[in-house]
Amino acid sequence: MDILTISLETAIGPIAAVYVLAAIGLNMHFGYTGLLNFGQVGFMLVGAYGVGVGVGTFGLSLWVAVVLSIACAAVLALLLGIPTLRLRADYLAITTIAVAEAARLLYRAEFARPLTGGVYGRQSLAEGFYDANPVPPGRYGVLGVDFSANQVWLMLVTWGVVGVALLLTSALMHSPWGRVIKGIREDEDAVRSLGKDVFVYKTQSLVLGGVLGGLAGAMLAINQQNITPDQFMPQVTFYLWAMLLLGGAARTFGPVLGPMVLWFLLTAFDETLRTLASEDLLPFIDGSDIGALRHAFVGLALVLLIVYRPQGLIGDRKEMLVNVK
């Protein structure tokens, strides 16, 4: 019972909302446009550091810092897109995974320390946000699920941003722009032959999805109130991929369902292992190994999902038969 409520709390908590936001961005890239972005964590990194540097270094107000986050994510998307989007899809895949990791190295480097705080990151970033909390203090919850007033306020805002992002993608995908974007996924040459500038459309999609990733990073910074570069490891991107594919790519609610379900499962997995380990039922597993096993579990889930159910929980199989040319 305990495990269930903890898992449920994570599934609807602020962290899950952050991952939903980043997964919506990834869905824009992969689900709708067919772009292989293996570096979504890079967008989250620059987004989080938009807040981190804006508030922590320059003492800007949080709202200006969020705008800075969005700008940083857009710049990163252009930086990634301009060299690679004219090329085959695999070049984008390689470049994104490499640039995301290079960005992490840059942000944690010694020479960037005056700006980013180096390996120590930036702290106490969200005081303004929690000062503006309109929710009266106290505990809120039903069925054993329990959140503090600050968490409720944070959840209202993050899930609110998620709602706006969902409305935006849904409206975009039903617009002429969305039809061109999906056409690029299906057959780039056909779209090109209709006189559309595929490169421009792909760049727009990359920027839009990247900005959503940047917003997710900004929300993460607000949620944790401090950030360090090393929480933006490449594994985060692969979690997002597993979540998106689990929920169902190219569906409006796929990237919402996926992170919630996967966070529920992962927390249940963690807690179960930890309970078993604390009762010495798993003599061969160390407490520190649980995190590693969880990563391996996500990898396995990714393989099995893509092979046996590429459309995920609510996807359309036909839409997932995209291919690289």
Add this chain to the structure above:
Amino acid sequence: MRTRLVTVLLAVIAALMVIPGTAAADAPGGENLNGQIRQPTTIEGLDITVYEGFEGDEVIGEATTDSEGKWEVGLPGPGDYRVVLDEDTVPDDYVVPEKPGSELEVSVRPDQQRTVVFRLMTPAEAAEESKEASQEATEDDDAGGAGGGDAAEGEEGAAAPGADPGTSFGERFLQLTVAGLTFGLIIAVSSVGLSLIFGTTRMINFAHGDMVTFGAFMAMMFANMTLFSSLHDVFEGVPVLDFVFNPLVLGLVLAVVLGGALGAGLERFLWRPLRRRNVALIQMFIVTIGFSLVLRHVLLVVFGARREKYAQFRIQEPWQLGPLSLTPRDAAIMALAVVVLVLVASMLQFTRMGKAMRAVADNRDLAESSGIDVNRVTLYVWGLGGALSALGGVLYGLNATVHWQMGFHLLLLMFAAVILGGLGTAYGAMAGGIVIGLVAMLSTLWFSPQLMNVWALGIMILVLLVRPQGILGRRERVG
């Protein structure tokens, strides 16, 4: 034209063999402090404590020297630390001299394994010593594990891998060139398979880096087995057999065999069935990512997160060749890498299977219609790629340290190498690997060593902008 190009390349690679020098790769990854107390003798049971910051009292870690006088403390990250030797644990026969004393302040760069040297001496020596000028007592371990107690005399902490700030620019340039060549050869060995696999199957193997880690860990496992060390004891002192039966040499051979088996097994039991199911390429990319996550973390669970060095060939006296110092270990790494690359190139150039591999990489359909058994060739390519990546892993582990994330870090440089050389071309991967290794190392002449990977990746972006088909790639539309 192509044959001539390859011949020239082979000649260049062979010529690299005769360039002497030292190799000193900065190991990417976490940080630690380590040292060995062996002057005047190795002393066991000395307590060493590491504190956060120069002033702070927060204990980061404690260590006690082992029977060889060695100790090691893992660090949470780069920064300033204070290392304190507990003088109460020092035997009465020795004293800690005033300089540098029992308390040392060190700054650790990211990814640095820093050697901290405590000096002990007899009371008589100490009296003499106190008259002499003070000496810096710490030095980098970047020079490749050789930094023990005795190497520290009067040397300053190195600013760049393998180079002291005291030496002239020319000397540092030379040292780093050789270090870059070593690193580049390691990248080249590992990435030939990546490029060939892409050529034959159009698939980017994101798990290639973890196959590198697999090789390094397998060699470590075998090298630490008592079976092999007792086998080695039998041949101890016999001129050739002493080397052949060294546990690490046996471990290397077994790791390469297992790496080849892993590659071939993956192709036979994972990729071929997936291709039969008509799984699209994008999906295959995601499968390789998932598999790499599984492999990396299984290795982490089995072997732990510690950063280790191979016990064999650890401490060696460097050869002095003019202004350069080169450990026999690094010379052997370069020689082995060059021999293997020449062998692979000759195989690709002159044997039937090699020609078939290049044909399939060039155009799969055309190769199939001209009677080449494409499935068999692909299986061999995966076996070759797996074996080479395992070899690269052992060499990299020998040059730096063995760590569960070593392969992933190398993978990014391997990507830069294959894109620079031209995706899908084996010779391109070799040339690209050497260039990337040189760029990464030489960038430390002017810029922080933390950024050496960033420069390599910057080159990759530049190549994509200017010449996306790479140095050796054929001019064709890739978009």
